[in-house]
Amino acid sequence: MSKPTPIFEAPWHAQLFALTVHLHEKGVFTWPDWTVDFGVTLADHRLSGDLNGGDDYFNAWLATLERVLQDNKMASGAAVEDMRSAWEQAYLSTPHGHPVKLPA
Amino acid sequence: MPHDHDPDHPHALLPPDPALRVKALETILTEKGLIDPAALDEIIDTYEHKIGPQNGAKVVARMWSDPQFRAAMLDDPMPLLDDMGFYGRQGEHMVIVENTPEVHNVVVCTLCSCYPWPLLGIPPGWYKSDAYRSRVVREPRKVLAEFGVDLPEDKKVRVWDSTAEIRYLVVPERPSGTDGLSETELEALVSRDSMIGTALAKGLKA
Structure with a gap:
């Protein structure tokens, strides 16, 4: 076999992948529809330079999923931004080595 | 990136922006009961360890x-x-x-x-x-x-x-x-x- 390389280069790639597969299996979208949407985002992102298949590929993936969830009224752009910043605050206010949690 | 935190009380390492956005999606969908976080772990485990x-x-x-x-x-x-x-x-x-x-x-x-x-x-x-x-x-x-x-x-x-x-x-x-x-x-x-x-x-x- 080829030499072992990490399956996912970053933990968030894995989380994003799993979240998408799970939503697909829950029936939120069909896989062919997903690939069409994702293909469109990849083509858009390519206009600003060749994608290397790592972070930039998953950035396009994330942009696609955010759009799909927004269109399905499952997570609005504003809700995602609020929650993102709540997590950011949680990280910045949690001492190193402690589990990071959202304020209850 | 300039970073002026107190070295005696450094905060938890801030993940990159897309990682925070993925966490945000997970939290929102979990709170709405639309996803099962355990299923996500199971999917990751499958592709990291079982299928290749x-x-x-x-x-x-x-x-x-x-x-x-x-x-x-x-x-x-x-x-x-x-x-x-x-x-x-x-x-x-x-x-x-x-x-x-x-x-x-x-x-x-x-x-x-x-x-x-x-x-x-x-x-x-x-x-x-x-x-x-x-x-x-x-x-x-x-x-x-x-x-x-x-x-x-x-x-x-x-x-x-x-x-x-x-x-x-x-x-x-x-x-x-x-x-x-x-x-x-x-x-x-x-x-x-x-x-x-x-x-x-x-x-x-x-």
Whole structure:
């Protein structure tokens, strides 16, 4: 076999992948529809330079999923931004080595 | 990036922005009861530890060893893959393409990165790159040469473009001098890249 390389280069790639597969299996979208949407985002992102298949590929993936969830009224752009910043605050206010949690 | 935190009380390492956005999506969907976080862990564990190119290598080694199995796989692989437990997400409609002395096959997905997950796991970075996805269609010989596969001029190259519905597995040519080997020994000659078509089986020269 080829030499072992990490399956996912970053933990968030894995989380994003799993979240998408799970939503697909829950029936939120069909896989062919997903690939069409994702293909469109990849083509858009390519206009600003060749994608290397790592972070930039998953950035396009994330942009696609955010759009799909927004269109399905499952997570609005504003809700995602609020929650993102709540997590950011949680990280910045949690001492190193402690589990990071959202304020209850 | 300038960072002025107190070294005695550093905060937890802030993940990159997209990681925070993924967490945000997960939290929102979990709070709404639309997803099950345990299912996400299960999916990650499956692809990190259970499914990978070792599955595809088993199929190839068996096709090399068992002519009846080989014929059946080329005709209609799905029932056999199901029997072997290699059926599932993104492997529902597999087509097996066999390399021969006359033809070399290579697989791409020009749209995004469709890939036979049950047989090969998650695609490598280069398979998802624009460079590979656009160039292998235009200049397959040159791309293959960059992978170290120099094909003779009289050998045909076929490029298979995967879709959300159809995924391909390349069966590399069996190296000579391997007649006495068991299936398990043969599996070790079959790399991930050889089943995408960007490498040959180990011990084989173009």
